[in-house]
Amino acid sequence: MTKPRSRRVPRVLVLADRRPDGLDEVAAHADLVCVPEARLAAELPAADALLVWEFGTEALPAAWPGGGGGPRWVHTASAGVDRLMFPALRDSDTLVTNSRGVFEQPIAEWVAGQVIALAKDFAGTYERQRGRVWQHRVTERVADTYAVVLGGGPIGRAVVRTLRALGLRVDLVGRSRRDGDPEVGTVHAFGEFGELLARADWVVCAAPLTAETEDLFDAAAFARMKRGARFVNVGRGPMVVEKDLLAALEHGRLAGAALDVFRQEPLPADSPLWDAPNLLVSPHMSADTVSWLDDLAAVFADNFARWRTGRPLRNVVDKKLGYVPVAAAEPSAPTAPEEGA
Template sequence: MSNAAFTLVMVPPLSTETRAWPDRLGKTVPGITVLSPEDPDAVRAALARADAAYGTLAPELLGAARQLRWLQAPQAGPPPGFYHANLVRHPAQVTNMRDTYTDHVAAHTLALVLALARQLPRYVREQAAGQWAPDWSDGAVLPLAEASALVVGTGAVGAEAGRLLAAFGTHVEGVDPRVTEAPPGFTRVLPPDHLDRALGRADLVILTVPHTPSTEGLMDADRLAAMKPGSYLVNVGRGPTVRLDDLVAALDSGHLRGTALDVLEREPLPADHPLWRHPGALITPHVAGAGPHAAERRYEVLAENARRFAEGRPLINVVDKTQWF
């Protein structure tokens, strides 16, 4: 198959890891010309001749990209505002970086679940205070072999987290708008209209969903109230899916026993926010995806799509722009 010549613009700002990508792409993708302009006028001039771009295109930059056919998002779930109305209407395909951190995020998810199940947040606080206070009561831990988990979002991360959790003997169900066949370890995957009923059966609710128009505020006061009394909420997806004020209220009332959050509605979480000191909360600062090889995996997605674009083949990780994922 012959390769068509095309121009790809690396939209600034570029990180330290991405500065080497233009040269690498030029050497490995036949027919590609990679531009990495710095100043605003040069960026607009480059976009005017671009067939493809990597980065974020605000409306004014997208307006300069008159022949753009493909935009590679730099993240799996870009920040709010990336999928603005002009981009949604634009004919260019958008691809994202999903499935580049699956193993790291799934492992982090299990670490959070195990910490909640064994009361580690409490014991860490007592260690810091120099207190010896063992709890041997029957309700001190959540026995995972007797527990039920609901994974909301059974894409790559959710499927892997559920598989790992099932290895502990946990009964795992999923909810997803696209996935219908149960991944390994899951008993079944339900459509989104079953969410409210499924919440009441789960000892653990694990959110891996992206931030989309339909998931923003997904876990509000009503949905938190629909959860099983004494259950736990874990969020490793995106912060805007959980209303923090409603979550604090559910913890304060005792309806929820605990929560573990790697992503939050407000990031960074203000130092005076009650969740920092809440005895039922465990917080990590949006680091579930941390781990080796992340930059190389992201480059490989870009390079694979560049090769496919040059050859006229379907791209991977194509996004439904109206749903942001």
């Protein structure tokens, strides 16, 4: 009987100051090394795989090895991959995967919470409570209002399901039109967004940051929205021209907004957004629940088990599109390196 071919232990880097919990099974089958940003460039050439645990890092483009070297697989502990789409990685043969599956429902719940809070004026109630003011008011119903959700991926779909459960009428906008979608019915094409925008009571941005979506929500977009509409962003900060959003709030074009993402994070203390009328500033926490770090580690550990045994990886990013397509076929996974490779 032929003896199975021996394999060397793969070297897996974790971009983090300390090893995350939940990676014991990975460590049992890999040379698992945590590296801070300062050591990343020195360690990357010899790495077989990279876990970008500090997903807000800006260090990867400068540290990426030249000449076609570097890890054959990069996984990020985030849903968005815009920070990984620098030319050297995008144009390489390296597979990129994300942490799809962890964030969808928590973000959808956060969006639903903001819709209810804005409609019921919770902020006004808390403010009056602090001033010991008893002032009866009427608020709005959310049932039968109309929402448009931009982003046809799993986060946008979870938002649609959750808002529909509250009685809202909801349309979903993706990259291209799909009729008869088994989950949401019709997915509208990106080209239809402007028409839907003009009718919406609620506009929810849950799309990835791409060349098409950067600066999408500008003065023209806010002017197209119906007066008194509300805007919620759980996508990426650069999709919104913040000075234009501020003007729309100050002039009463929008009745309110909730932002979980910003162009600069943390939001500077001198940003005028802190004092914008009817705006909730959330510190990029809509997806972060008490178990989220364990859940992120579990996604990577599962993909690592697939990777080292040559099975297809989950959540493979289409690097040309900049996200994981909803109906994409899973490509073959790279296998762990063989002895002497």
